[in-house]
Amino acid sequence: MQQKVSMSSLAKMFNVSKVTISKALNDKEGVSEELRSQIKKAAEEMGYRINNAARGLRTNKMYNIGLLIAERYMGKTNSYYFGVCGKMVARLAELNYSSIMETLTDKMENELVLPMMYTDRKIDGLIIIGQLKNEYLRLFHDFDIPVIFFDFYVNEGNIPSIVIDNFYSGYAVTNLLVANGHKEIGFVGNIMTTSSIQDRFLGFYRSLLEHRLTVNYDYLISDRNDDGHLIDLVLPEKLPTAYVCNNDEVAFRLVQALNEQGIRVPEDVSIVTFDNTIYSTLSTPALTTVDNNVDEEINVACKVIMKKISNPSKVYDRILIKSFIIERDSIKKLN
Structure with missing residues (x-):
């Protein structure tokens, strides 16, 4: 025995x-x-x-971390945050914490309903994954348990945020297009919905300004409504030679929309994108994309929430995670 x-x-x-x-x-x-x-x-x-139940009796803690994610980020086709949640549960388990995941419906968000895992006092800390409406996020100002934001930030309050450096990533992938001879470049994404899309657009904008290139707003394509739900892509009558897409799924859909009109990638339009998800390799051609270094982002988020639980007065601001570009087959080099 x-x-x-x-x-x-x-x-x-x-x-x-x-x-x-x-x-x-x-x-x-x-x-x-x-x-x-x-x-x-x-x-x-x-x-x-570790016996979390016994440990909880000694320390008056549950040893559970809550993961809150909007239902719109967990749709049938949205794989990014689903994968993030799985990896975060595994990392927290390595750190001897259990996880409780709860999805937030549009109705709950609009009616400002707090997650049940919190109201039932089942968690010691909360990680909010993916941007929610500002009105809802204000509920967590001066909360009585530690809260951190994962993959987004807001200007209000003092809640720590763990994000990749989206501004520099947008700047870097646009520079890559310019280095390959592209001067007419568009952007795909609704910049009014998330801080990630806004920062990626601002990096794109900075690159064009630096190279004395004009931002043609006719080339901008919205990918979602103001509530964050994906919509059909509407192509402009005149296309640029290249597009920066705010994520791989949207880029995959853009390739399909272009192909339906007989427009080839990258022969007619080059594409770069973000996230390095399965969509970037399912696409034909495979897409040049930004790898978000999500394992490091998750690792930092888990350690920060645990340190906040141990010492609630400890102050963190926005923590930037460095990303990197994976070059594949979706960029055509122009003369």
């Missing part, structure tokens, strides 16, 4: 106190990263599991 693994046995193994073992397993300060890694590895190999 396998011997039960306890903090005491781990402490004897490493010749340290049970307090040190507890700090290492719970990612608390006061333990070197090398020792923390060794303790966690040994605990996992020996089958040690």
Whole structure:
């Protein structure tokens, strides 16, 4: 019969106190990263599991993190945030926290209904994934549990935000098009809906200004209504030589819309996009895209929410995650 693994046995193994073992397993300060890694590895190999229920009785915590996401981000075709949620649940589990995920309907958002996992007092902290309406987000100002925003930010309040550097990413992919000889470049995305789309557009705009190129507003295509729901793409009568799309799914739909009119990618129109999701490789041709470094974004978000739970007075602002471009086959080099 396998011997039960306890903090005491781990402490004897490493010749340290049970307090040190507890700090290492719970990612608390006061333990070197090398020792923390060794303790966690040994605990996992020996089958040690933290009893969150017992731990909760001692600390008056639930050891649950809430994940709140709008229903519109979890549609049949929207894979990005679905994948984010799965990875975030796994990362929190590695950090010995359970997750409770709740979807927010349009009705709940419009009527300012707080998530049930909060009103039922089931969570110690909350991660809001994807931008919601400002009126709803104001509910979380001066909240009584820690809250962070994932993949968006707002100017109101003092809630930490974990985002990729969308401005620089938009700037960099537009520079790539210009470097390939493109001077007439359009943008696909409703810039009134999310901070991510706005910053990607502003980076696109900055690149055009820097290269003394004109922003032709006839080339702008909206991809969603003001409530954030995707709409059909309406192509302009005259097309640019290239488009910057605000995400892979929209770029995939743009390729389809162009093909239906006999317009080829990249022979007639080049496309760059963001997120490096399955849509960027399902497309023909495969799309040049920005990889958001989402694993690092998730890792930082999980660590920040846990530190806020341990020390609610700790202040964080907007944390930017560096992204990178993956070049594929959707850009034509012009003379």
